[in-house]
Amino acid sequence: MKAIIALDAARPGVRIPRELHGHFSEHLGRCIYDGIFVGKDSPIPNENGMRRDVVSALREIGVPLLRWPGGCFADEYHWRDGIGPQFARKRMVNTHWGGVVEDNSFGTHEFLELCRQVGCTPYINANLGSGTIQEMSEWVEYLNSSGDSTVAMERWANGQKEPFGVRYWGVGNENWGCGGNMTPEAYADLYRRYQTYCRNYGENRLFRIACGPSENDWHWTEVLMQKAASMMDGLTLHSYTVPSGDWKDKGSATEFNVERYYETLRRAAHMDDLIRGHLAIMDRYDPQHRVKLMVDEWGCWHNVEPGTNPGFLYQQNTMRDAMVAALTLDIFHTHAERLGPCCIAQMVNVLQSVILTEGDRMLITPTGWVFSMYKAHQEAERLDYAVFCDRMENGLKQVSVSATRKKDVITLTLTNLHPTDTVSCEIPLGDVRIVSARSRTLSGDMHAMNTFDVPEQVQISPWRDAAFADAALTMALPACSVTQVEVHV
Numbered sequence: 001m002k003a004i005i006a007l008d009a010a011r012p013g014v015r016i017p018r019e020l021h022g023h024f025s026e027h028l029g030r031c032i033y034d035g036i037f038v039g040k041d042s043p044i045p046n047e048n049g050m051r052r053d054v055v056s057a058l059r060e061i062g063v064p065l066l067r068w069p070g071g072c073f074a075d076e077y078h079w080r081d082g083i084g085p086q087f088a089r090k091r092m093v094n095t096h097w098g099g100v101v102e103d104n105s106f107g108t109h110e111f112l113e114l115c116r117q118v119g120c121t122p123y124i125n126a127n128l129g130s131g132t133i134q135e136m137s138e139w140v141e142y143l144n145s146s147g148d149s150t151v152a153m154e155r156w157a158n159g160q161k162e163p164f165g166v167r168y169w170g171v172g173n174e175n176w177g178c179g180g181n182m183t184p185e186a187y188a189d190l191y192r193r194y195q196t197y198c199r200n201y202g203e204n205r206l207f208r209i210a211c212g213p214s215e216n217d218w219h220w221t222e223v224l225m226q227k228a229a230s231m232m233d234g235l236t237l238h239s240y241t242v243p244s245g246d247w248k249d250k251g252s253a254t255e256f257n258v259e260r261y262y263e264t265l266r267r268a269a270h271m272d273d274l275i276r277g278h279l280a281i282m283d284r285y286d287p288q289h290r291v292k293l294m295v296d297e298w299g300c301w302h303n304v305e306p307g308t309n310p311g312f313l314y315q316q317n318t319m320r321d322a323m324v325a326a327l328t329l330d331i332f333h334t335h336a337e338r339l340g341p342c343c344i345a346q347m348v349n350v351l352q353s354v355i356l357t358e359g360d361r362m363l364i365t366p367t368g369w370v371f372s373m374y375k376a377h378q379e380a381e382r383l384d385y386a387v388f389c390d391r392m393e394n395g396l397k398q399v400s401v402s403a404t405r406k407k408d409v410i411t412l413t414l415t416n417l418h419p420t421d422t423v424s425c426e427i428p429l430g431d432v433r434i435v436s437a438r439s440r441t442l443s444g445d446m447h448a449m450n451t452f453d454v455p456e457q458v459q460i461s462p463w464r465d466a467a468f469a470d471a472a473l474t475m476a477l478p479a480c481s482v483t484q485v486e487v488h489v
């Protein structure tokens with residue numbers, strides 16, 4: 001198999017906002033508790049309750065933005081339950097996710113401490129479904145006001161003098177479903193009302209985010225844009241890849257045949273159609289493209305691992321998931337100018353995670369390694385390219401690409417989606433001259449994964465089957481792989 005990737009390396013274009021590589025952490029299963037937060041008294045090494053191993057891996061992965069506290073949990077979450085002395089915090093039952101007790105030991109301050117340690121931007125999704133306008137309004141004030149108000153003083157009393165300056169602000173989640181089962185008309189009216197009382201404090205300007213559609217619910221987008229476009233900065237889209245297409249039996253995360261592999265990638269690639277479709281509707285109401293589309297929940301949703309709590313959504317992660325991650329990030333990059341923050345679901349121990357934990361052990365999944373390789377694209381400028389290669393039996397091109405440039409460094413991530421066939425690539429770079437190049441790859445059988453017994457089965461390794469001449473690279477891409485090439489010009 002052969003591929004030619006023609007690159008216009010001399011003309012960098014649109015910046016890839018780092019927030020396109022964002023993550024999502026919900027009070028769900030072992031994402032927050034166990035996975036990230038173990039509390040100060042835990043024998044697991046931690047800083048202010050956050051696992052040191054996980055935080056350091058998240059920094060390596062390059063998490064630019066983190067959404068919290070949900071998901072469906074967001075519309076049941078009352079922020080005042082999660083502030084103040086730990087012993088006095090309210091206990092509640094997490095009715096959406098496993099019926100376990102939520103002791104609120106991880107709340108607003110802990111989330112912002114996590115973001116500080118990871119070095120990422122916070123994105124808070126507030127409660128419209130079951131919370132009041134006053135509650136939402138005061139949460140913004142608590143976070144962002146430096147004024148002489150009782151609410152701001154309360155933050156001081158809880159140890160944070162300076163305002164947190166939270167910018168990304170979600171006004172409800174999936175309000176067509178778990179967030180209140182609303183019609184788009186009803187939600188749009190509530191959205192307009194709730195967001196009115198989410199004030200800007202000081203220099204901070206809120207980026208107001210409205211709940212958008214699920215999948216191809218074009219009508220939801222139409223109504224929201226028609227009724228509320230001028231009052232929002234972002235509209236969310238949720239789209240999961242369910243390999244079987246059947247929510248009742250989504251398929252195993254680890255046991256699948258090659259047909260299911262192809263089917264999974266075909267479904268993941270549908271993200272491009274969804275983005276184009278929703279943007280076309282948004283264009284009619286926002287021709288200036290001020291409002292960003294935000295895919296703030298995406299990823300593979302498999303059956304839970306056998307023997308685990310069905311409400312915890314814990315699943316393993318193979319090279320198939322890594323292919324979905326690379327393909328999806330490539331799609332986001334092609335729409336970079338129109339997208340706002342996007343978040344894979346979810347960061348640790350839930351759905352398509354970048355990290356799994358078990359007691360004091362931790363591993364980075366194949367998906368995590370893809371994010372780590374793609375980190376080089378954050379804030380870089382996109383390069384135009386054309387891919388000439390065979391199509392696979394699911395109709396997708398065998399090679400998927402992202403190409404960016406930061407000054408004199410060009411980064412390519414080249415994904416060979418084929419489950420068994422290597423592809424040899426020629427990559428002419430146009431008018432530029434190559435000074436040096438190095439490449440590394442993540443590859444394996446489509447079933448390959450990291451387990452707690454063999455946590456480094458899948459990892460990035462140097463890739464030597466690559467050569468460069470003056471203005472062209474040639475390289476072989478192993479089957480089912482992501483190869484990153486860093487070219488100095």
Ligand code: AHR
Nearest residue numbers: 070071072073173174345
């Ligand atoms: O990510 C799991 C759940 O999926 C979220 O809570 C919800 O928003 C979506 O349905």
